Amino acid sequence: MSAAPPAAAHAERRPRDTAEARTAAYLDSIRADPRLLRDFFLRLPKGGDLHNHLFGAVRTEYLIKLAGEDGLCIDTATLTAVVPPCGPGTRPAADARADRGFREAIVRAWSMQDFPPDQSGHDHFFATFDKFALVASLNQGKVLAEVADSVAVQHQFYLETMVNPASDGAERLGDEVGWDPDLAALHARLLAGGRLDRLVADARKETDAVDAEFRTAARCRTERPRPGCRLTARRIYQAFRGESPERVFTELALGMRLAERDSRFVAVNLVQPEDWDSSLRNYTLQMRMVRYLRTVYPRAYVTLHAGELRPGLVKPEDLRFHIAQAVDIAGAERIGHGVDLVHEDDWQRTAATMAARQIAVEVPFTSNAQILGVRGAEHPFDTYRAYGVPVVLATDDPGVSRIDISHEYQYAAETYGLSYPELKDLARASLQYAFLPGRSLWQGNPTRDGYRPAEVCAGQLPGAGRAPGAECRRLLATSPKATVQWRQEAAFASFENYFG
Numbered sequence: 001m002s003a004a005p006p007a008a009a010h011a012e013r014r015p016r017d018t019a020e021a022r023t024a025a026y027l028d029s030i031r032a033d034p035r036l037l038r039d040f041f042l043r044l045p046k047g048g049d050l051h052n053h054l055f056g057a058v059r060t061e062y063l064i065k066l067a068g069e070d071g072l073c074i075d076t077a078t079l080t081a082v083v084p085p086c087g088p089g090t091r092p093a094a095d096a097r098a099d100r101g102f103r104e105a106i107v108r109a110w111s112m113q114d115f116p117p118d119q120s121g122h123d124h125f126f127a128t129f130d131k132f133a134l135v136a137s138l139n140q141g142k143v144l145a146e147v148a149d150s151v152a153v154q155h156q157f158y159l160e161t162m163v164n165p166a167s168d169g170a171e172r173l174g175d176e177v178g179w180d181p182d183l184a185a186l187h188a189r190l191l192a193g194g195r196l197d198r199l200v201a202d203a204r205k206e207t208d209a210v211d212a213e214f215r216t217a218a219r220c221r222t223e224r225p226r227p228g229c230r231l232t233a234r235r236i237y238q239a240f241r242g243e244s245p246e247r248v249f250t251e252l253a254l255g256m257r258l259a260e261r262d263s264r265f266v267a268v269n270l271v272q273p274e275d276w277d278s279s280l281r282n283y284t285l286q287m288r289m290v291r292y293l294r295t296v297y298p299r300a301y302v303t304l305h306a307g308e309l310r311p312g313l314v315k316p317e318d319l320r321f322h323i324a325q326a327v328d329i330a331g332a333e334r335i336g337h338g339v340d341l342v343h344e345d346d347w348q349r350t351a352a353t354m355a356a357r358q359i360a361v362e363v364p365f366t367s368n369a370q371i372l373g374v375r376g377a378e379h380p381f382d383t384y385r386a387y388g389v390p391v392v393l394a395t396d397d398p399g400v401s402r403i404d405i406s407h408e409y410q411y412a413a414e415t416y417g418l419s420y421p422e423l424k425d426l427a428r429a430s431l432q433y434a435f436l437p438g439r440s441l442w443q444g445n446p447t448r449d450g451y452r453p454a455e456v457c458a459g460q461l462p463g464a465g466r467a468p469g470a471e472c473r474r475l476l477a478t479s480p481k482a483t484v485q486w487r488q489e490a491a492f493a494s495f496e497n498y499f500g
């Protein structure tokens, strides 16, 4: 294998050392071989998954198995999981074990399996969630164990997954308090009589139960722990943007209060289709809600699905401002999808603002292709990078999409001609822009200036042949973020040892 640096046309930085250069040359030598590429991308350290909906992340076959074990039924018309007993118009989910046709029909209904690739999957994709929601919600700890395994075996080190404990209670409370355009007054009504705090307590209790089930399922304290036990994970509270304003506000307040009081939660997000009538009607109002709540809960992070749109999906006037408002009004620290960027007014300014504030965009390629039909050169991936906006690859709903993060990295490399050093920086970005607390292992703005170790760890990274000194060890001991970043750098060293 040649030690010459790669000649990738889009390489923005040259390999730094010989192991990295040899790995880059190896990647260039196998670009025509799908089997070797898959192996390379499976083993590649891939940072963290920052955009992952827990229920949409789990494999469909596992959900079907759980439905059978729980004695649930399947509505034969809609293929929705429902509670027993299995009356007329339903069948026991357990039938799927022996009846292959039945099983495959459920798989197609609950995921994008066999969905024609040339058709818009928008409606089918979003309809899957209601069909399997009962199974996933009854088994959240087991589902988390399964998803954590799937992330860890992909050589990722960190997960931020989206969940919504106590959201039924939040909807009820929202309905009770009603709407008030004075957001401070509305928030005061939620707090009155300790009502919001009761929801926070409910959400924490529900999360305790999930974690207990997770520990049992993942066998974390046994001699045979499952791979998911070694994963660092945090939760993002997802509020449902299609709901009434009072419900959305209550869910956001609950999520942000939770993020300040329970270290398992770090942020809030707004989910559900951005192109629904109610989502469109209330978009700017929801951005103002987030802006107000940030003043009350300054320590809660915010990432927002914004610009998960394309021309034709919404009226032209609705295509012009979503990312901009998520950045300018809501003050989001990250943006999910951001697909409609170049269709927005003054988008160059939005991109420049994102670059200056290091607001990362979370990019799930397969989800964007399946839901929006946007892929390849139509996707703003290269545009974001050209403007210096941090980009992180993510899976969104890998169970529904039937992909894994390795597939997304490989797609990025093949579609945009990424070199090995660029892929490495993508993986580093997904930890750098994580909402995990602590100082970074890297200094300054690494998207602009490259990934240079923090002063105290300079020349001491794994693979450098020099053990970390006392100050570097102190950084690692006090920073959960740096610790995970260090694990990834150690993994890069052995990865390059293997392929380089």
Ligand SMILES: [Zn+2]
Residues within 6 Å of the ligand: 051, 053, 305, 336, 396
């Ligand atoms: Zn999403």
